[in-house]
Amino acid sequence: MPMEPDAGPAHRGPAVQDRYPDDFAWCYGCGRHNPAGLHLKTYPDGDETVTVFEPRPEHMAVPGFVYGGLIASLIDCHSMATASLALYRRDGHRLGDPEPVPRCVTASLKVDYLRPTPLGVPLTVRGRVVELGQRKAVVESELYAGETLCARGQVVAVLAPPAMTPGPAGAERRPG
Numbered sequence: 512m513p514m515e516p517d518a519g520p521a522h523r524g525p526a527v528q529d530r531y532p533d534d535f536a537w538c539y540g541c542g543r544h545n546p547a548g549l550h551l552k553t554y555p556d557g558d559e560t561v562t563v564f565e566p567r568p569e570h571m572a573v574p575g576f577v578y579g580g581l582i583a584s585l586i587d588c589h590s591m592a593t594a595s596l597a598l599y600r601r602d603g604h605r606l607g608d609p610e611p612v613p614r615c616v617t618a619s620l621k622v623d624y625l626r627p628t629p630l631g632v633p634l635t636v637r638g639r640v641v642e643l644g645q646r647k648a649v650v651e652s653e654l655y656a657g658e659t660l661c662a663r664g665q666v667v668a669v670l671a672p673p674a675m676t677p678g679p680a681g682a683e684r685r686p687g
C-alpha cells in the first residue's frame with residue numbers, strides 16, 4: 512500500500528504521535544503526555560514510516576543486548592502510528608492538518624526475533640501497511656541496528672472503539 516511522500520524525517524514535521532488527540536496520548540511507548548514513557552516518534556518516509564530510538568542501559572536483556580519486550584513495544588507503537596497515518600490519509604488528510612490523527616489499538620502483535628539486538632546504538636523501525644480496511648490496518652515492521660535486521664513484526668491495528676475513549680474515570684487515573 513503506497514504512502515504519499517509528504518513530511519518525511521528529513522523535513523522533521525510533526526510526528527504521528529504529536530497529532531494524536533490529547534486523551535489518547537498517554538501510552539507508555541509513545542504517549543507525549545506520559546512523563547515516564549518512551550516518547551517514541553514516528554515519521555512518514557516515502558512509502559514507509561520510520562521510528563528511531565536508542566535503548567537505555569536499563570532496557571537490557573543480558574549485558575550488551577536489548578530486552579525483547581522493549582523490541583515488541585517499539586514494533587507495536589511504530590505499527591500503530593503507521594496504521595493511524597494510513598487511515599488518516601485514506602480520509603483525505605495529510606500530517607500537519609488541524610484534525611487530529613485517529614488512534615488505533617493493537618488487536619494482534621507478532622514478533623520474530625531474528626538476531627540479538629545490540630544495546631548502545633540507535634534502533635530504526637521501518638514499517639509499511641500491507642492491508643487497509645475500513646477500521647483495520649495490517650502493518651509489517653522491521654527493526655534494524657545499523658544495517659542489521661534484528662526483528663520483524665506483523666501487527667493488526669484497529670481504530671480505537673468508542674468504549675476505549677477515556678472518560679472522567681480515565682482522566683482521574685492519569686498521572687500528574
Ligand SMILES: CCCCCCCCCC(=O)SCCNC(=O)CCNC(=O)[C@H](O)C(C)(C)COP(=O)(O)OP(=O)(O)OC[C@H]1O[C@@H](n2cnc3c(N)ncnc32)[C@H](O)[C@@H]1OP(=O)(O)O
Nearest residue numbers: 535538615616617618619644647667669671672675676677
Ligand atoms: C483507555 C484509553 C485507551 C486509548 C487507546 C490507546 C491505546 C494505545 C495502544 C495500546 O497499547 S493498545 C493496548 C492493547 N490492545 C488492547 O487492549 C485492545 C483490546 N482489544 C479490543 O479492544 C478489541 O478486541 C479490538 C478493538 C482490537 C477489536 O474489537 P472490535 O469489536 O472493535 O473489532 P472487530 O471484531 O469488529 O474486528 C475488526 C477487524 O479487526 C480484526 N481483528 C480483531 N481482532 C483481531 C485479532 N486479535 N487478530 C487479527 N485480527 C483481528 C477483525 O477480523 C476485523 O477485520 P475485518 O475488518 O477485516 O473483518
